Amino acid sequence: MAIASTTWAAWGLLPDGTQEVVWTWGTELNGNKTVIRFPEPYPNSRDKDPLPIPSLAGYQDDSTNISGSIWNAVTATGGTPSLVINGQIRVADEELINCPGLCGKNPRTAMGYTADNKLILMVVDGRQEDLSIGATLEELAEMMLQVGCFGAVNLDGGGSSVIIAEEDQVLNSPSDATGIRAVGSALLIKRRPxxxxxxxxxxxxxxxxxxxxxxxxxxxxxxxxxxxxxxxxxxxxxxxxxxxxxxxxxxxxxxxxxxxxxxxxxxxxxxxxxxxxxxxxxxxxxxxxxxxxxxxxxxxxxxxxxxxxxxxxxxxxxxxxxxxxxxxSAPFVTFEGESQIDIIQGQQASIIARLLSPNTGLGVEKLRIFKSVNGGTETQLGNEISLNGTIQDSYTLDYQVDQQSGDLVTLRFELEDNQGNIVSEIYTIRVVPFALTFDPDQSAGRHPNGRTLQFDVNVDTQNPALIINSLTVYKSVDGQGEELIQGPINPNASQFSYDFSYLINEGTGKVVSFRFEVTTNNNDTLNKTYEATTFSEKGKIRVAFINDINSSFGSTEYSNSVKDR
CATH class of the missing domain: 2.60.120.260 (Galactose-binding domain-like)
Structure with missing residues (x-):
């Protein structure tokens, strides 16, 4: 049980915007309520007589010299005990917390700050066997250290451990049977306009x-x-x-x-x-x-x-x-054309990345490209690329595909802006024995119901000995069972172009999938799918007209075909 001269830990925000966790004592100086801060807790012990009441003079003995100062924090919240001090775990026994009431595995609330002055708030659920049994103070201190805290303090826990954000949304699972309940204190954080x-x-x-x-x-x-x-x-x-x-x-x-x-x-x-x-x-x-x-x-x-x-x-x-x-705000990466391609071994993929910022205050500065094959370890391709520092730039990567047929190459484009924000976008290359492409080069689109869908399907093995045996087209609607609609077509050639044409009449708001399956004389098989989302091809337009020069306006209504979009 705490004694009269116990100093407890508290988190505070200082006038310059920095944060700290110190030990404190509230008192009255010259008629004003004042908080005194101490860099170390008063060395109280249950085995010794209580120390004198804390003061600005601090405490000194043969082995201890603790000086006090007036705490000028602009806002603060108290807790007990300390968890992390100067980047080290420090669960202060000198705070004489009430064990076992506070020492077992319980729901926990903690706050702290990182070395670069970011605020960290943490709630640990507990007392729920099917979810979480909670954490000890030492375990809580370890968790705060793992998330980067330089200083941290334990706050009121148990059934009081609740974190709410984004329009009163409770983000954790409170341990009380009634869920959330009224509490005596809360920390409110809001953006300053x-x-x-x-x-x-x-x-x-x-x-x-x-x-x-x-x-x-x-x-x-x-x-x-x-x-x-x-x-x-x-x-x-x-x-x-x-x-x-x-x-x-x-x-x-x-x-x-x-x-x-x-x-x-x-x-x-x-x-x-x-x-x-x-x-x-x-x-x-x-x-x-x-x-x-x-x-x-x-x-x-x-x-x-x-x-x-x-x-x-x-x-x-x-x-x-x-x-x-x-x-x-954060930058972003887009690619010209599809971000997933099939390419034949030995060919070169030319990848154009658009590097963009949505904000005039953020310039794109650095680009790093990483490669992995079949989910393996990433390696960086070349050196870091310096960009122009403006809101938009582009970079072309010519990648020679030397992997084997069936391999999946993942290229991760990592973009950094002048504020240190980092984003990544993935480009994937599937190494195939032959190429199956659409012209126009897209794998999905919107299409009016009742109209014919048309595009070219091109197949190229780049190898006179590798012959295309068959092309077969299957259709499914909204992910249901497939049906054969065209083929098999037997080109018996190493290159083949097919003019695909199909009247879509499945109704509006449907996703119609066309799967193109190609086989070769080596028993290689390749599939590529096009998805068409249907919409109504007609709309009603109200048109005003004048019956004659002296009469009032009238109106009529008629149907008009809408062009493909």
Whole structure:
């Protein structure tokens, strides 16, 4: 049982944004409630008399010198005992926790931080034989160390161990029979929005004859600004700060609404290298609050422009904007054509990778390519490739296929951006005795029901001694049983081209699969499938017309064929 001078561990966030786990004591100094921090716990023991009440002076004896200081954490939460200190497991006996109540295998809650200042939250389920029996404090400390914690502390566990995220979704399995229950304390973490008002001369500029509204309900210190509707030559611009972390943000805007405001005020998102995004907002509504404009990939120096390019209403309005981070930004890799190909041994595959960033603040910088065969160990192909550092680049890999027929070659393209984000995309090569391809080169598409599907099927063995014996086509609908629809066709040649044609009449919303099976004189067999998803070929269009020059409008309705898409 704890005694009066026990110091307990706590996690704290300091004014500079860094984190720490220290031992603490709450007291009153000069009439103010104060928390004292200690780099080590007071060396209490159940076998000795209690030590003096902790103070700023700390504690000293022949073998101990612990000094105290005022803890200036901006937010903190207490727990017991410590788990990890300075990257080492440290379950402090000096905290005199109540065993066996806290020492066995139980549901656990812990928090900590990594050496690069990332916050780690962990909940361990327990007391559920079919799911998890829980963890001891030492096991919990080991888990926190394994996930990279430099410092960590144990928090209230047992039936209180609950973690909730993303719109009140419970992510673990609480041990109480009633599930979640009320608790005396909780740690709430939410994203901090960023606000930009018209008062900032470095972030906000105007072009045109703007004026202030006398209406109340404006945000911050400056009133809502108004501009007469016009041709778009006048506008207000928010330029996002150069240190804005690139991310996906929810953009909201504040204005003082009125009946003379435009019902289609243009909010234009300008990002270097991307097409502008324009959202039109009704500013007669939702006055005196932040209203969501949309969600966008935004980075440093991107611009939000509020323009007068509208004829609806009398004025457009601008006041403040808010950015709320909703997701991270990351680069991505795409390939020209299919990312899974068949190729004959000895041929060369030319792979064009498109390396892209969705955000102006993220430049693609490095590309690494790794190869594995038949699921074996990965090896890197060549050296790391330096890219141009912009939002888009491309790289062509000419890969000579020297594996055996039947081998599966996996190429992993690993892309890194200037923020250290890393993503991977897979390209697979199946080594085959002969090539079976479609022209156009695609394996799936949408097709109108009641229309004929046509494309070329090409087979090439690249070996005069390897002869194509047969081509057979099978059809299935929505994954049901196959039926033979064409063939077998017997070309008896090393090269063969077949004009495939089939009337699809299975109904709309169906997935019609065509499997092409080719055999050779060496008893080699190769299959390739095309999937057609059907849609209705007709739609109804309502057309207005004038009966005569002096009469009112009328309308008629007719069916019209829709072209293939």
């Amino acid at each position: 960023q606000y930009y008002d018209t008062e900032s001369p470095t972030l906000y500029t105007e072009t045109g004859a703007w004026l202030e509204t006398s209406n109340e309900g404006f945000y911050g210190e400056s009133r809502t600004r108004l501009l007469a509707v016009g041709d778009g030559s006048s506008y207000a611009t928010y330029t996002l700060p150069p240190d804005l972390p690139p991310a996906q943000y929810e953009l909201s805007a504040w204005w003082v609404g009125a009946s003379n405001r435009s019902t289609s005020t243009p909010f234009v998102i300008l990002r270097n290298g991307f097409e502008p995004d324009t959202m039109r907002i009704d500013q007669t509504l939702n006055s005196g609050d932040f209203n969501i404009v949309g969600t966008f990939q935004l980075g440093p120096n991107d611009q939000i422009i509020i323009s007068n390019a509208t004829s609806n209403g009398e004025f457009v309005a601008v006041d403040a904007i808010r950015l709320r981070k909703v997701d991270e």
